[in-house]
Amino acid sequence: MNLREFGFGEFSFLLLSARWTILLSLIAFAGGGILGILVGSLRISASKPLRMIAAGYIRFFQSTPILIQLFMAYYGTAFIGLSPDPWTAAAITFSLNSAAFFGDIVRGSIEAIPSGQWEAAKALSLRFVPTLRLVIFPQALKLMLPPTVGFMVQIVKTTSVASLIGLTELARTATMINTVTFEPMLVFGTVALIYFALCWPLSLLAKRLERRLEVEGRGRAALA
Amino acid sequence: MFKTRLRTIVAGCAALAMSALLLTAAPRQAAAETVDDIISRGKVVIAIDTTTPPYGMIDEEFQPAGFDIEFAKLIGAALGVPVEFVTVTSPGRIPALLTNRADLVVSIFSITAPRALQVNFSIPYAGQSAVVIAPKSSNIKSHADLVGKKVGLTRGTGEDGLLTEAAKANPGIEILRFDDYASLLQAMVSGQIDAMGGGDYGDIYLKKSDKGEDFEMKYILKTFYFGVGVRRGNPDILQWLNTFIFTLKQDGTLERLSQKYRNTPLPPLPVF
Amino acid sequence: MQSYVFQFGPILIRSEELIHGAWLTIWFASVSMILGLAIGILGAVARSFGPRWLSRIVAAYVELIRNTPLLIQLYFVFFTLPFLGLKLSSSAAAILALSIHLGAYATEIMRAGIQSIPSGQIEAAKSLGLKPYKIIRHIVLLQALRAIYPALCGQFILQLLGTSIISAIAAEELTAIANNMVMQTFRSFEVYIVVAIIYFVLVQGFILLFQGFSRFFFRWKT
Numbered sequence: 001m002n003l004r005e006f007g008f009g010e011f012s013f014l015l016l017s018a019r020w021t022i023l024l025s026l027i028a029f030a031g032g033g034i035l036g037i038l039v040g041s042l043r044i045s046a047s048k049p050l051r052m053i054a055a056g057y058i059r060f061f062q063s064t065p066i067l068i069q070l071f072m073a074y075y076g077t078a079f080i081g082l083s084p085d086p087w088t089a090a091a092i093t094f095s096l097n098s099a100a101f102f103g104d105i106v107r108g109s110i111e112a113i114p115s116g117q118w119e120a121a122k123a124l125s126l127r128f129v130p131t132l133r134l135v136i137f138p139q140a141l142k143l144m145l146p147p148t149v150g151f152m153v154q155i156v157k158t159t160s161v162a163s164l165i166g167l168t169e170l171a172r173t174a175t176m177i178n179t180v181t182f183e184p185m186l187v188f189g190t191v192a193l194i195y196f197a198l199c200w201p202l203s204l205l206a207k208r209l210e211r212r213l214e215v216e217g218r219g220r221a222a223l224a
Numbered sequence: 225m226f227k228t229r230l231r232t233i234v235a236g237c238a239a240l241a242m243s244a245l246l247l248t249a250a251p252r253q254a255a256a257e258t259v260d261d262i263i264s265r266g267k268v269v270i271a272i273d274t275t276t277p278p279y280g281m282i283d284e285e286f287q288p289a290g291f292d293i294e295f296a297k298l299i300g301a302a303l304g305v306p307v308e309f310v311t312v313t314s315p316g317r318i319p320a321l322l323t324n325r326a327d328l329v330v331s332i333f334s335i336t337a338p339r340a341l342q343v344n345f346s347i348p349y350a351g352q353s354a355v356v357i358a359p360k361s362s363n364i365k366s367h368a369d370l371v372g373k374k375v376g377l378t379r380g381t382g383e384d385g386l387l388t389e390a391a392k393a394n395p396g397i398e399i400l401r402f403d404d405y406a407s408l409l410q411a412m413v414s415g416q417i418d419a420m421g422g423g424d425y426g427d428i429y430l431k432k433s434d435k436g437e438d439f440e441m442k443y444i445l446k447t448f449y450f451g452v453g454v455r456r457g458n459p460d461i462l463q464w465l466n467t468f469i470f471t472l473k474q475d476g477t478l479e480r481l482s483q484k485y486r487n488t489p490l491p492p493l494p495v496f
Numbered sequence: 497m498q499s500y501v502f503q504f505g506p507i508l509i510r511s512e513e514l515i516h517g518a519w520l521t522i523w524f525a526s527v528s529m530i531l532g533l534a535i536g537i538l539g540a541v542a543r544s545f546g547p548r549w550l551s552r553i554v555a556a557y558v559e560l561i562r563n564t565p566l567l568i569q570l571y572f573v574f575f576t577l578p579f580l581g582l583k584l585s586s587s588a589a590a591i592l593a594l595s596i597h598l599g600a601y602a603t604e605i606m607r608a609g610i611q612s613i614p615s616g617q618i619e620a621a622k623s624l625g626l627k628p629y630k631i632i633r634h635i636v637l638l639q640a641l642r643a644i645y646p647a648l649c650g651q652f653i654l655q656l657l658g659t660s661i662i663s664a665i666a667a668e669e670l671t672a673i674a675n676n677m678v679m680q681t682f683r684s685f686e687v688y689i690v691v692a693i694i695y696f697v698l699v700q701g702f703i704l705l706f707q708g709f710s711r712f713f714f715r716w717k718t
Contacts, residue, residue, distance in 0.1 A: 004284070013286045062653070063699035064692045065660035067671060072692065075319045075678070076685035085310065085325055153563065160565040161661060164403065166273075166313040171567055179277050179406040182413060184575040192564045192572065199563035315679060342682055374585075376666065380679030400586055400666035401676065407575075407664065414578040416586070 006183040011190060017173035018194050024090060024159045024169060029152060031095025036102020041132055043107045054103065061100030067161050069093050074165045086167040094159065101151055109143035110136055146213060150206040153199045160195075170194060255324040258460040259303065262327060267305050270296045271312045271326035271453075275406045278485040279332045279350075291485040292450075295349060296330040298477070299452075302468055313404065315380055318342050321455045328465075329453030332423075334382045344456050346465040347495045348449030349478060352486075354383045356442045357412070358419035364442045371396035376408050376417035383421030386445045412439070421445060424488070447491055470495075506681040507690055517673035518694050524587075524669055525656040525702075528594035532655065533648070535595060536602020540640075541632060543603060544610045554603060561600035566658055569593045574665040590662040594655065601651045608647075609640030642714045649706040653699055660695075670694060 004010075042054035061069070074089040084092065113136050121131040163172035174191040178184055256262045273280045274288050283289035288309055300307035312320045317333055320326045321343050335345045356375075358364050364373075367390040375391075377383045379401040391397040400417055402408040412420045424441060452469075454462050472478050473493060482490040507514075543554045561569070573596075574589040584592060613636055621631045641648075663672035674691040678684045 009284070009286075060696070063657075063696045065657040065671065065695055067660045068674075068688055068692050068695060072685070072688045075316070076688050077323075082323075157563075157565040160567045163567070164313070164661070164664070166311050166316050168274075168311055171565065172275075174568075174571075175275050175404065175406045176282050178410060179275055180281055182410070184410055184414070184571070185579060188568055188571045188576060192568050195564045195568065196560065200559065203559070203563055315675065318682060319684065338682075379672075379675060384679070401663075401668075401672065402666045403664055403675070407666070410575050411666070414575050415583060416574065416578060 004181060006177070006181045006186045010177050010181060010187075014170070014173055014177060014187070014190055015194060017168065018170050018198065020167070020169040021156065021159050021171075021195075022198070024087075024094065024162060024167075025152070025156045027091045028094035028098050028155045028159070031091065032098025032102050032155075033148075035095060035099030037106055039099050039103030040106025040110065043103060044110055046128060058100045058103050061097050062104075066093065066097050066158060067164060069097060070161060070165055086162070086165050089165065090159075090162040090167050094155065094162075097158075098151070098155055101154075102148070105144055105147045105151065106140070108147075109140040112143055113139050142213065146206050146210040149202055149209060153202045153206070156198050156202070157195065255455065256327050256461070257458050259464045260460075262303060262461070263305060265305075267308050268300050268303055268328065269308045269310060269326045270299065271310050271317060271320040271329045271331060272296060273314060273317075273331045274311055275404050276314075276332055277405075291350060291481050292330045292332065294481055294485075295472075295478075296328075298472065299328070299330070299465075299468065314378065315403075317453060321453055324455075327454075327461070332450055333453045334448040335451045336382065339453075342456075344454045344458070344462050345451035346454065346462060347469055348451050348493045349469045349472065350482065351447055351449040351491045351493055353424040353447045353491070354381075354386065354421060354445040355424045356387075356419055356445060357422055357439055358442050359438045360440050361438065362418065364419060366443060367394050367397070370394065370419060373418035374398045374400055374416070375419045375421065376400045376402060376411050377421040378402055378405050378408050381421075382448045383445060387421045449493065466495075502686060503683055504686050504690070506683055507677060507686050510677065513673055513677070514670070514690065514694060517668070517670035518698060520668055520673075521656070521659050521670040521695075521698065524590060524594065524659045524662065524667070525652075527591055528598055528659075529652050529655060531591070531595035532598025532602050535599025536606045537637065539599060539603030540606030540610055541637075543607050545628075545632065558600045558603050561597055562604070566593070566597050567661055567664060569597055570662060570665050586662075586665050586667040589665055590659075590667040594659065594662070597658070598651065598655050602648065605644045605647050605651060606640060609644035610636055612643050613639050642710075645706075645710055645714065649703070652706070653702060656699060656702060657695065 039054050039057055042050045043058070045051060045054075070089065070093045073084060073093045074086065077084060077089075110132075117135055117139065118131065121135045126134065159169060160171040162169055163175065166172070168176075170191060174187050178187045181187065256265060256268075262268050272288060272292055274282050274290075274293075276290075276292075278290055279292040280288065280290045288311075293309075296309070297307055310320065310326050312326070312329070312331065314331070317329045317331055318339065321329055329343075333339075333345070335348060339345070356364065356370070362373075364370060370390070371394050375387055375397055377387055377399065384401065387397070387399060391399050400411070402411065405422070408417075408420055408422065411417050419442070424444070452465050454465065469478075478493075479490055482488065539554050539558070542550050543558075544551075546554070570590065570593045573584070573593040574586065577584065577589075617635055617639075618631060621635045626635075659669055660671040662669060663675065666672075670691060674687050677687050681687065
């Protein structure tokens with residue numbers, strides 16, 4: 001077998017393989033987002049055991065490398081009779097992992113809402129969940145947005161780790177192309193550019209949202 | 225207004241997550257235990273690795289290709305069912321079988337006794353010598369010459385075992401373990417390692433690289449034989465595979481594959 | 497599926513290797529934290545007070561690194577720098593890539609810290625006749641460090657966890673040693689459980705260490 005040039009075909013193959021990176025990122029974002037809201041809400045709930053469970057969850061996922069979590073989900077689940085394929089293992093691991101980080105973002109944003117809002121809701125005899133849903137979340141969402149978009153950048157980049165369990169996404173395709181072309185500079189340079197093209201707009205958006213929030217905050221402070 | 229927007233966002237996320245789950249949690253077929261199971265199910269699931277040229281790689285159309293892949297397709301053709309490929313990394317081969325992700329593993333799977341505690345092997349369909357490859361300019365003839373040098377290998381391969389032992393016996397050999405063959409070859413071409421343990425096709429392969437003329441095979445470590453990995457306790461599948469490999473050996477198919485992908489004849493393939 | 501029997505024995509008799517791996521992980525993390533912080537401080541000063549061209553270069557560095565995966569940066573340093581004449585060992589390449597990676601985040605974090613310092617303080621220091629170097633060191637950096645300390649520590653922890661992927665360029669650390677063990681014992685679940693616990697303990701240890709540091713270094717009142 002002969003080596004071949006890194007040509008347009010190889011380039012577009014790499015570019016196309018980015019769709020798996022995007023898909024995995026979206027799964028992690030959606031799954032992690034929903035779970036994260038749950039974890040974040042539990043983290044500030046009135047019940048101490050629930051708070052502890054949520055805190056433990058966050059701490060576990062933030063204190064172990066995602067690579068080890070991924071290996072555990074992929075190789076290590078055989079003992080309970082599960083046999084996830086790389087996609088299922090990656091989808092579950094990335095969702096659970098990002099839920100821990102989203103949970104922290106949700107908690108931080110909710111805690112930033114002035115306690116007067118809670119008291120007002122209580123005065124209206126609203127329970128915990130309706131208070132969260134109707135009063136606190138709509139306000140916290142605005143605070144959550146910039147760090148959430150910022151964390152999406154992390155998710156996109158971290159999906160590259162899934163290549164290490166054989167999931168054929170952007171980074172693994174790069175290795176595949178590299179073995180038949182031996183052009184590491186071109187291959188990894190191209191891949192770096194593709195990741196950059198995916199992440200940079202998100203980074204810029206996060207920064208802009210952050211700035212807008214700051215300006216609004218200043219305006220509100222001036223009014224108060 | 226904000227409430228409705230919140231609701232749409234939440235609903236959107238939920239829909240995305242649901243579709244993602246549906247997408248990934250495809251129903252899992254029951255493990256095939258006999259050849260009849262495979263045929264009645266209508267497909268054979270074979271684990272391959274596309275980062276191990278010339279056995280597994282991608283061709284000009286970016287489809288899996290190579291010695292192992294063509295051999296795997298022959299298995300499917302002989303069974304009369306389409307082949308479904310699942311890609312695995314080299315550490316993922318045994319788990320792929322143990323967890324029913326694949327019926328068979330066809331991925332430069334060297335037959336070793338420790339592995340045989342976990343999975344069954346068919347008789348070998350290919351073999352190659354694990355060799356030490358280094359730049360032509362370096363004078364390496366045995367383990368002793370590797371002292372003071374960086375020697376690369378792929379984690380968990382036959383070369384890993386042999387060279388790790390050699391490093392114990394000859395202090396001063398620095399072993400670098402890579403997670404895949406591609407990285408190992410790349411490290412050799414980049415000059416990050418002074419020598420590498422690999423298959424005997426390796427120097428042929430390296431010759432095709434820009435600086436490849438500089439590399440040659442230095443000495444043979446041991447000859448390894450590749451078998452098809454099967455879950456333990458499936459004698460029917462194993463027996464069929466052995467028979468099938470026997471016929472391919474007799475009619476010269478395996479030799480043809482070896483010339484096509486490795487540019488060298490196969491070593492004599494013993495049976496057990 | 498036969499029921500699974502846990503066997504931690506084959507792993508625990510090799511705890512010496514695991515301890516060695518943990519030590520290597522601590523080493524990679526600590527060295528790259530120190531170098532990364534140094535890059536971050538220099539970068540943030542250059543970004544905030546340097547000439548425009550320098551500030552632009554630093555900004556480009558930060559954006560480039562923060563928007564590409566560490567894995568690709570590792571591949572780049574290890575596999576392509578030799579073609580440019582810079583050949584580094586696995587460990588050196590890992591340290592370089594890790595430090596450059598952390599440096600970009602540290603630059604951005606430090607810059608935010610510098611911005612948080614009221615400009616009145618700098619003007620006051622100027623009117624006291626302090627030299628720019630002293631103003632930056634005593635007025636700006638110390639306060640900035642204190643303001644962004646929690647964010648910096650969070651990034652440090654991510655760095656510690658990030659070292660788990662440097663085995664991709666054959667650097668030896670905890671995850672690489674775990675993978676060797678999996679290959680030899682085939683006890684993947686047990687190995688990864690034990691390794692996860694070690695990482696967890698390491699992270700908690702670093703958090704405690706960081707808290708101790710802050711109590712020691714940031715004693716002054718605001």
